[in-house]
Amino acid sequence: MIKLQRSYLLFLGDAADQLAAKTAAGIAQWRPDWCTGQLRLPDCNADLGLTDQTLVEARAAGARTLIVGVANRGGTVSDLWRDTLLQAVGLGYDIASGLHKPLGDILGLAAAAETTGTRLVDARFPDRAFPIASGIKRSGKRLLTVGTDCSVGKMFTALAIEREMQSRQMPCTFRATGQTGIFIAGEGVSVDAVVADFVAGATETLAPANEPEHWDLVEGQGSLFHASYAGVSLGLMHGAQPDALVLCHDPNRAHMRGLPEYALPQLSDCIRLNEECGRLTNPACRTIGVAVNTSHLQESEAEALLCEIEIQTSLPSVDPVRQGAARLVDAL
């Protein structure tokens, strides 16, 4: 399982815009205390509001890992990027990347890291093998965020629940299953990059047996209704053995992400199928709430929509961005 050293320096490179640095923005939002600052190259159009630091300044401030939390323009690593990464390795930084291409493909970087004894960590790719899932029920409680579609706020919702539980001194751990989540948790597994046979087993490893009252808050991936990724979602579900599901939904989608021919599922169908599949490995599995992205709506419209979904599903329905996750935690 991937584990990262802290503190982090967030590398924004020459990000074309704020969106290009969304991975780094997620880290800055959820783990500001773990970040010494941000490193921006000339022509960088993103700004996370953190202190601008050089590699040397951040190292002196305790940074141990340079996080590449930004999309590279055109998918290629420029000489400017490369120089920065090589310097970072020379200064003893680990490099952790969310890029599609492995860091080892950057000319000279692997050799430099071997010389200085630092690590190149590709968060997208698992760094170990996992066992086949045993299906044996583990102690401790688990909540899994599931979705009507991809990219509907499953990570955000799990983190909002973590924040709420922590404020109530409830024992809990956010369990990351994607690259941004891994940076935010400091560890985790990109389950969609695991060999298919081992997805459920990787999830069992990620969220192991724990104290009876402890909650693992497992970041969901994909959707059982997404024609490209549902297998990942099902393996993750079975490995997570969730006691509780939170259904995440973006009501502003014309169709399933990347699939113009596929309409979004009904919330009721989504709840029913997720619960049926979840009960295979945890018969107590039930949906405890709905998390809705209402960012496209005015406050009053958002409230009306949430009210409508609440009536429709008979479940607490919140926008965790606007309202936090208190009502979801109340429902447990």
Add this chain to the structure above:
Amino acid sequence: MIKLQRSYLLFLGDAADQLAAKTAAGIAQWRPDWCTGQLRLPDCNADLGLTDQTLVEARAAGARTLIVGVANRGGTVSDLWRDTLLQAVGLGYDIASGLHKPLGDILGLAAAAETTGTRLVDARFPDRAFPIASGIKRSGKRLLTVGTDCSVGKMFTALAIEREMQSRQMPCTFRATGQTGIFIAGEGVSVDAVVADFVAGATETLAPANEPEHWDLVEGQGSLFHASYAGVSLGLMHGAQPDALVLCHDPNRAHMRGLPEYALPQLSDCIRLNEECGRLTNPACRTIGVAVNTSHLQESEAEALLCEIEIQTSLPSVDPVRQGAARLVDAL
């Protein structure tokens, strides 16, 4: 996608018993015309009833691929095996293996193959990357065998249907998704070894668009009710876009394979969930029959059981070993 050259020489090594050579036995059963013969070392306790041949004899008879269709004792490759494989490469054979360890791990074999320009093919491991599934409906018809559990006859049933369709001159192709199936089809993908995100996409590649009346007979894997492997089964289902499902069942199981704490699902639940999931990518998806392994029963008991399942499911229920697949093809 893995593709093999023919004819085959089946290597049985020093198989401890007939069961150790079950992969080779499957090839001999379904593709006797593709096999020049069998190669057995001293101490081999398996016999497929094929002509015993030396490497030289089989090569002269047209063999181009030596198939390692046997479990190696203790998981290690003995010197005897190694000598045979090296000689085969020296004679210009491709080697195709169903072993857990890659052929390239056998000392000297990769270098020898490079020298002679022959291929080492590990059927368990995909030899290419696959696209993310598009979910776009393809022309042609597809049948997928699904299961209440693992190892309940999904490959056998698909092959029995192929045989029946061929006898009726119906255009069809068996599509292999596991190692034994790949040897029998001469090509295919071990879908459980594909990176999770790409399982549905690999299946779309494996069973591409075809003539409207052509049937792809897709070998199923695992079960939606198996806590370790259901994600693979669901990705395979969505990529296959099946028009027709055949549910395969072994009534003689005390519990799910490898999972002592898990009971087998009810046939009705299994049919309902498979159809619901199948309809995501093909709204016409329906179950057309049940294939039951009755090998533990006398003829009359088997008939009684099949009759009972037929009443229970309202579907033609056959044991394809005893009766062939005619009634399943009739149901299409």
